[in-house]
Amino acid sequence: MATQKVKRTMNNWRVDGKGRINRDKHVRFTFDGVSYQGYEGDTVASALIANGVHLMGRSFKYHRPRGPVTAGSEEPNALIGTFRSGAGRFEPNTRATVQELYEGLTTVSQNKWPTLNFDIGAVNDKLHKLFAAGFYYKTFMWPKSFWDRVYEPLIRASAGLGISPTEPDADTYAARYLHTELLIVGAGPAGLAAALTAARNGTDVVLVDENREIGGSLLSEAPTAIDGKNVGNWLIDVIGELEASRNVRVMTRATAIGYYHENMVGVAEKLTDHMASPPANAPRERMWRIRAQEVILAQGALERPLVFDGNDRPGVMMAGAAQTYLNRYGVKVGNAAVVVTSHDSAWHAAFDLADAGVRIPAIVDVRTNVNGYLQSEAQKRGITAKVGHSVTSVSGTKRVSAVKIGRISDDQYVTDITSIPCDAVLMSGGWTPSLHLFSHTKGSLQWDEENEVFLPGEKTERCHIAGGGRGLWSQQAVFDDGVHAAQQALSSLGHNAQPLSVDVEGDRAGSGIVMEELPGNDDKLSRRAFVDFQNDVTAKDIRLAVREGMLSIEHIKRFTTNGMATDQGKLSNMNGLKIASGELGRPTPEVGLTTFRPPYTPTTFGTFAGYHKDELFEVTRKTSIDSWAEENGAVFEPVALWRRARYYPKAGEDMHAAVARECRETRTFVGMFDASTLGKIEVVGPDAAQFMNRMYTNPWTRLAPGRCRYGLLLGEDGFIRDDGVIGRLSEDRFHVTTTTGGAARVLTMMEHFLQTEWPDLDVWLTSTTEQWSTIALNGPNARKVLEPFVKGADISAESFPHMALRECTVAGFEARLFRVSFTGELGFEVNVPSQRGRALWEVLYQEGKKYSMCVYGTETMHVLRAEKGYIIVGQDTDGTVTPADAGLTWAIGKKKPDFVGKRSLTRPDMLLPDRKQLVGLLTEDPDVVLEEGAQIVEAGDTAVPARMLGHVTSSYRSETLGRSIAMALIECGFERVGTSLDIPMPGQTHRATVSRTVFYDPDGDRIKM
C-alpha cells in the first residue's frame, strides 16, 4: 500500500505555505526507536502524520491498531509513552496530539507486544464476540475461588493503559493562588473577544488556554479576514494588546481542569514539557488556584465522531482535526480523503484540504437536504457529493485503504454499495458544546430539541458561557457572543463596558443533524462501530446493555464503560446517549447525561501534589532537642506530626538491645528523655479552677498553687479523650499538659465549651506547647543530676515532694520544674523556653555522666510506663473506653455535681456487665511478646470463627521483670484476673494469664525517693 511505503521519507506530507510551525527550526525525535524529523511548533502527532505515520498505538481491550482521531486534548487513541531526559521522567498515556515536539524527545507506542505492527493481544479482536459488554462480570464469576488466584491476576496483567512508571518522579511541581476580577477560560474567538472587551475597560483579566498559543479554532479554520487583517496578523495584534495591558495576564499551556465552589478554578500549567533543556530548578507544572469574581467559559465545542463499521481504523479521523493538521501544522493527513458527515462543517474541511492539493474522492453526507452553496462549491472543486448516502464499512487494518458507501433508502437500509479507495476518512457528526467545567459547578443542562444538543441552563456560580459552548457556530456569532458575555460580566462587576465589534470576513455558517449509528446494509451484529475508542465500546455493546435491562445512562455507562476512559467520553458520550435512547425508545433528555467531573483532561499527580514531595510532603515537627538526638544516632519514629527519638542505639545494638539497656539504666541510675512534644495549655483567669472543674473529671478547687494532679478528660459521651499532669501555678493560672497527639484537639474542645456554653466564665486559654522545651529526668539519681543547677527552689524530697511544682531557674534559664513521673521512678520534668532546650539538655547530659545517666527514647518510655500500668490514651483506649473500663474511677471527683461526660457515665450501655476492661496479660511462655492488636479468645476455644473477647493494646519485653508483659481490653476483664485466655497469632496460639495492670512496684515506693 502506497501509504506504508512512504513512511520514512521525510516530511513529504507537508503542505507549503500552510501552518504555524517554524520551518527554519528542524526538530529530531524518535518513535518506537525510529528517528523522525518535524518542526518547532509540531506536536508528536502532527510530526508523525507529516512522516506518513498514522498507526500510533493499540487499543485497550481488542488491541486494534489506532491512529489519532483528533488534533487536541480530547484525543482518545494516540496515547504514547514519553521519555523526557533523565531517570524518573517516563510518562505513559501522553496524548501525541498534545505533546509538543522538542529536540531529542523519545516516544514509544503502548499496548502492544511484541511490536506495534505485530501484536499478539490483537487476538482479542478476533474473539470480540466473547468480549462484549459485561463480559468480565459474567464470565469470571465461577468458580468463586478462582477469582483471587486466577482471574483477577490475569485480568490485571493484561489490563491498564500503558505502563506505570517504576521510578520516583524526578520532577518538581509548583502551586500558586491568584485572585482576579475576571477569569476567561479559552482563548478562541469568544474568549479573545471577551478579553479585549474587558481589557479595554481596565478590568483585571486572566485568560487561560490549554494550547501553546492563543487563537483556538482560528488556528484551525481561518476566515478570510478579521477586522480587515489576515488572521495571523490579527492574532499578533491581539496578543500584543493583551500583553501590553497591565491588568491582563495571558496564560497558555494552562488547562482549566476543574471549576470549584465560589468561582475557584483549578488551572494546570505545563511549564517544561515542551523544552529540550529546562532551566535549573524549573518546576514541570504549576497548579493555579484562581479565584475570580466572574468567570467566562469560552471552551468552544468538540466535534462528534460518526458511528460506523471500522470508524476506528488509522486514517479515519475528525474532519476538523484534518483541518487543524492542515491549517495549524501544514500537514495533510492523506492523499485521498473521503469525507463522511452529517454537518456542514466537514464540507468546509473538505474544501480546505482540496485547495491544499488533497484529493477528495467524495463527500458522503447522510442528509438528503444539503445547502446548495456547499454543493456548488464542491462541484467547483470537482468533488463528488453523495448526499443521502452512508458508509457501511472501512477496509484496511493499519491504515484505511477504502470505504464502502451506498445510498440510504427510505427504510434506512443502504443499497447501491460502491467501494472508494482512499488513505483517509474524515468524519463529522456535528459539534457538542464543551460544558465540562460548567457541569463541575452543578450547573444544569437544557436539551435543545431543534439542534439536539445540551446547552447551559441554570447557573450556580457567577459565570457566563460564550460561543461554541452555547451551540453557536459561525465565528462572527461567536465573537459577538464573547463581547456580550464580557459586557454581562463587567456589568456584574459594576464596570461600564464599552462595546467592541469584531468584523469577520469569509465567515462559514453551518448546521447539521445528530445521528445514531449510521445506516448500513447488514444486521448490525457483525459491525465494529466504535462509540468509545479508548475503552473499545461499540454501538452493539450499548444496545446489549439496554437489552440486559440497563435503563439509565449511568447504568449503561458502568456496564459498558462508555465514557469512563481518560478522555471522559468527550467524543463518546453524546453518541452513546443517542444510541441508548434509540434502543430504549425514549427521548434523549429522559435518558440523561452522565456527570462530568474534574479534571477536564488527565492531570499528573505531581501537579496536584505541588510542593508536597520529599521532605515537604507533610509537616515534620521537630523539638529543639531533636538536632542533638540526630547527631547522637537516635532512631526516630513519627508521633502525630512530630518526629521523636525512639531509641539511642550504641554500636552494635539493635532496638531490642538498646531499649533493654535504656530501661535498665533508667531504673538503676537515671535516664533523660525529651518530652517537649507534650501538649501544653495555659489556663488563666479568675474562673480558671471553675473551668478546670467543668472540663476534667478531677476536682481542682482545692489543689494548692505549687501542686500538680493527674487530669482525666472525657468527651461528653463519657469516653476517655485525653489525660495529662496539670499544675497550678497560682490561684488563677494552670499549666495543663496533654498527650502529644491530643494537644490541638483538647484546646479546640476547651475553646468550644468556653465560647459556646460558658462565655460568662472569666478564663482564657493559650497554647504553650512550643513555648517550652520539656526535659524529663527519671531514676534514683535524678535529683543528683538536677540539683546543682536549680536556683530559687529547694528540690529536696521533703520540700519538693512528688506532684510538686516550682517556678525557678535551672542552669540560669527560667524554668517551670515539675516533680512528676511517667516511669514510676523518682522523676522531674524541667520546662525551659524552647530555644534554651538543647543548651539545658547538654548541661544535664554532661552532669549525668557522673551518675551513669542514659538518654532514652519513646520506646523505653512506653515499656517503663507499661510496667507501671500507666495508660496511653489512644493506644490503650480507643474512644469506647470509660474511666471505669480503664480502672481510673479514682480520678473522678465524686462530689462534683457535673463535668464534661459525667451524665454519660450512668447511661445504661455504660453500666453493662460485659464491658471490655483494661487488664494485664502474662504469657505462659515468658519469652513470647504478643502482637499489639492481637485478638483474645476463651482458653481452648477452637471454634471457627472463635468468639473474640478483646484485643492486646500494649505489649513489650520488660527488661525489669525479665519477661514479656501486655495490656489488653477484655470483656469482663476485671473478673477474669487469675484466669487463662488464648491469643491466636500467626503460626501459634499463646496462652496467657489475666493480671492487674501494675506489673512493677505496685506500692509506688520508688517514686517517693
Place this chain on the structure above:
Amino acid sequence: MLLIHCPYCKETLPELEFEYAGQAHIARPENPAEQTDAEWRDYLFIRSNVRGDHAEQWRHSHGCGRYFNALRNTVSDKFIATCEIGQACSNGHAEGEENNEQLES
C-alpha cells in the same frame, strides 16, 4: 473551595481558615444530672441531617479563633448567612428556622 464570611473579622475568607463544629443551637442542658436517659441521648447523638438549609456552627480556627453560627445549604454546599455565636442566622424565609425543602439536584 468555599468562601466564608467571619462575623467577627467582618471579612469573607477562604474555607481553609475555618472548620466545621457541628449542628448549631444544641445547648448543653443546664443540669445534666436531671436529664433522663432519652433526653441525654438526644442531646448527645440526635441531629437533624437536613437536606436543605442547615443551621451549623463553624470556627474561624486559623483566624480570630471564634466560633460562630451559620446557615448553609447542604445541597449546594454554600453558605447563606453567618452570625455571631448566640444569634440565629436568617435565611430570608423564616427567622432562624430551617428551610427543609426538597431541592432537585
Place this chain on the structure above:
Amino acid sequence: MAFNSTVENLPEMGRFSLRCKRENTVAMSKALGFELPSSISEITRSRTRSALRLGPDEWMLTCPMEERSALGKSLAAIYPDAVHSLTDISSREVSIRISGPEAEELLSTSCPRNLAELASGRGVRTIFDSVQVILTREKKDQFRLDVWRSFAPHVLGLLTVAVAEFECGL
C-alpha cells in the same frame, strides 16, 4: 526577569498573648502605655512595643526581650481590677521576614488569602500551606510571618523552593 526578594529569619523578640474582655481594654491600654487597636487586624505601637489585634478579645503584644518582665509587671499590677490573661509566648514562635518586589507573589504560592486586600501596617492570623501563621504586612513589599517554632522549617522549606522557582523565571 531578575528576582530581588529576600527571606530571612528575624532575631528573637518578646511576645505575649493578651486576652481580656472589652470593658477592660481601656485599663490595659493605660497599663501598657499605648492604645490597644480596636479592630481586628489593626496594629498600634509605642516606641518599643506593639499590639496586633487577632480576635475580639485577643492581642499579640511584642516588645524587646529585656522588656518582657516590665511589661508583665505592669499588667499584673492591674489584674485585680481588670482581669485578663497575659501569657509569655516569646519562645513559641519564630519570625520570618519576606521582603522585595516579589514578596506578595512569593507568599501566594502557599497562602490562599487575597493578599492584595491586606493593607500595609495590618496583620492577620491565617494559614500558609497547612500551617497556621500570623501574617503581618509591614510595608507594601515587606511581610512578616510568625510561625510556631516546629513548623518553621516546613514554612522556610516551602519558601526556599518557591524562591528557586521564581529565580528560574518560569
